[in-house]
Amino acid sequence: HILFSRVPSHWKNPLNACLFWTDNCFSEIRGLEHCASLSHLSLAHNKISHISGLDNLPLKELCLRGNRIETIENMDTLRTLQVLDLSLNRISSLFGLQNLCLLGSINLESNQISEIKDATHIHELFLLRELNLRRNPVQVVELHLKPTHGFYQVGFLNLVSTYQIGFNTQKVSATNKYDPSMEVVAARDHMTHMVYQLMQPQVIYDSTLPSLDTPYPMLVLTGPQACGKRELAHKLCQDFSHFFAYGACHTTRGPYFGEEDGSDYHFVTEEDFQNMINMGQFIQTVQYQGHWYGLSRAAIENAARQGLACCLHMELEGAFRLKNTHFEPRYVLLLPTDKEWYAGRLMARGLYTHPQIDTALARVDTYARVNGERPGFFDRVIPCDDLVKAYKTLRHVLMEYLGEEELDGVDRSNTATPDNISTGQCLLPQPPQTTSPQVSVYYHSHPRQHLHKSVSTTTATPDNISTSQCLLPQPPQTASPQVSVYYHSHPRQHLHKSVSTTTATPDNISTGQCPCVWAVILSVVTTVKVW
Numbered sequence: 001h002i003l004f005s006r007v008p009s010h011w012k013n014p015l016n017a018c019l020f021w022t023d024n025c026f027s028e029i030r031g032l033e034h035c036a037s038l039s040h041l042s043l044a045h046n047k048i049s050h051i052s053g054l055d056n057l058p059l060k061e062l063c064l065r066g067n068r069i070e071t072i073e074n075m076d077t078l079r080t081l082q083v084l085d086l087s088l089n090r091i092s093s094l095f096g097l098q099n100l101c102l103l104g105s106i107n108l109e110s111n112q113i114s115e116i117k118d119a120t121h122i123h124e125l126f127l128l129r130e131l132n133l134r135r136n137p138v139q140v141v142e143l144h145l146k147p148t149h150g151f152y153q154v155g156f157l158n159l160v161s162t163y164q165i166g167f168n169t170q171k172v173s174a175t176n177k178y179d180p181s182m183e184v185v186a187a188r189d190h191m192t193h194m195v196y197q198l199m200q201p202q203v204i205y206d207s208t209l210p211s212l213d214t215p216y217p218m219l220v221l222t223g224p225q226a227c228g229k230r231e232l233a234h235k236l237c238q239d240f241s242h243f244f245a246y247g248a249c250h251t252t253r254g255p256y257f258g259e260e261d262g263s264d265y266h267f268v269t270e271e272d273f274q275n276m277i278n279m280g281q282f283i284q285t286v287q288y289q290g291h292w293y294g295l296s297r298a299a300i301e302n303a304a305r306q307g308l309a310c311c312l313h314m315e316l317e318g319a320f321r322l323k324n325t326h327f328e329p330r331y332v333l334l335l336p337t338d339k340e341w342y343a344g345r346l347m348a349r350g351l352y353t354h355p356q357i358d359t360a361l362a363r364v365d366t367y368a369r370v371n372g373e374r375p376g377f378f379d380r381v382i383p384c385d386d387l388v389k390a391y392k393t394l395r396h397v398l399m400e401y402l403g404e405e406e407l408d409g410v411d412r413s414n415t416a417t418p419d420n421i422s423t424g425q426c427l428l429p430q431p432p433q434t435t436s437p438q439v440s441v442y443y444h445s446h447p448r449q450h451l452h453k454s455v456s457t458t459t460a461t462p463d464n465i466s467t468s469q470c471l472l473p474q475p476p477q478t479a480s481p482q483v484s485v486y487y488h489s490h491p492r493q494h495l496h497k498s499v500s501t502t503t504a505t506p507d508n509i510s511t512g513q514c515p516c517v518w519a520v521i522l523s524v525v526t527t528v529k530v531w
């Protein structure tokens with residue numbers, strides 16, 4: 001035992017005194033109670049097993065690294081403490097830190113903390129910016145940076161599970177409550193729309209898709225404002241009219257000259273927009289340059305009803321939000337590489353103020369950074385300084401996605417009917433050159449024609465659907481329903497990433513040897529999707 005009763009008297013009252021007694025054999029802290037100005041204390045690498053004897057000291061920094069401490073205790077009165085190093089101890093809980101309101105940095109590296117839920121003890125430490133939990137048996141998978149966790153406000157979190165000791169430091173950027181990251185804002189937006197949607201009477205949708213896990217195919221063009229994505233989206237929908245329909249979002253901004261309601265956007269008032277949010281009609285919403293933009297469920301369903309994939313354009317924030325939903329679109333980033341050209345384009349439009357132009361220009365770097373930091377976030381990146389070239393590349397990329405060699409000049413009006421499908425006289429879309437593509441058959445006048453057609457809640461409800469007691473929509477009674485044949489590597493299936501399979505193939509469909517179409521239909525009809 002070495003006690004601090006021997007602290008020299010001239011140390012007891014200096015301004016901001018520091019004590020560094022490291023690498024000794026102290027097992028207890030005693031005798032410091034009169035050090036009224038002690039601001040920095042290090043007792044690293046001793047044999048201390050209990051924190052005591054520090055009551056009411058004006059400590060700003062305390063280092064007890066490399067001791068035998070198991071519990072954080074007797075620290076409640078250290079109200080001025082800003083930096084605490086308790087690394088290399090045996091601590092298993094963050095309990096005991098909750099009242100140290102000025103703490104900005106806590107080092108708990110190499111301890112025994114296993115429960116991330118324990119973070120509630122530091123939830124109220126609003127100044128905490130650094131928490132080191134490296135080499136603790138915390139399971140990385142348990143770490144969710146949610147507002148309910150104390151980590152929410154931690155600016156920088158260092159975390160490594162014991163399984164990764166020495167190999168890998170995973171740094172997780174957590175969120176500043178006052179300047180949340182795009183992901184956190186996106187998660188909140190998603191949560192809002194989910195909650196509002198769930199508050200509405202539940203609607204059961206009759207899915208037209210091959211499986212419940214197959215989300216509707218969508219194409220999202222993203223990029224900074226006025227980079228040309230809207231133009232390209234319209235052109236794509238024109239040229240690929242058998243594959244894509246333009247998804248018009250809602251906005252609270254007024255129409256620019258020449259813009260028509262429903263063609264580029266649905267122009268609505270703030271009040272209508274808010275009502276739509278409250279009615280759970282949006283999938284995502286974004287506020288950009290003072291105006292609201294929102295993608296409604298109806299925009300996607302309108303395209304789906306026509307058997308088409310929805311082609312959208314949106315800002316990065318919109319893409320972040322969409323990534324929280326169950327949709328899995330292809331994301332194509334259109335990025336200006338020549339800022340002068342881009343600035344010129346923005347100015348030439350004559351619609352934006354200088355600060356707006358500066359913001360748009362700065363966002364080019366944001367897009368580039370997100371692309372660099374998150375491989376795979378965008379499926380393709382296409383420079384868009386020359387829109388003709390950009391469109392060529394985009395077209396090429398899409399044909400690759402669609403499994404198409406050349407689309408030009410193919411008349412697709414006579415796709416397939418119940419009459420010609422069995423005789424093989426219909427003009428089937430060319431199968432992709434890849435190995436045996438899969439095929440689905442859809443009856444157009446079947447309720448599935450109305451993709452996502454809602455079924456009255458009196459006939460089917462979430463309760464009776466599972467017990468099969470509900471009345472499922474009947475197949476149409478019309479004499480000759482229309483039929484479409486979709487290759488799975490066709491955009492409707494291949495634009496999104498998960499492709500499910502059915503039993504019909506291009507080989508057996510024309511010879512009529514594929515399993516009974518009605519069986520396929522019925523199996524699809526019975527897959528009723530509950531959203």
Ligand SMILES: Nc1ncnc2c1ncn2[C@@H]1O[C@H](COP(=O)(O)OP(=O)(O)OP(=O)(O)O)[C@@H](O)[C@H]1O
Binds near residue numbers: 229249284286317318
């Ligand atoms: N639902 C949405 N989610 C996110 N961003 C959206 C959404 N709808 C539109 N946007 C984007 O908001 C931005 C502003 O749109 P606006 O139409 O006012 O600008 P613009 O100058 O015409 O730009 P652009 O020519 O790129 O469409 C555009 O980048 C647009 O793609």
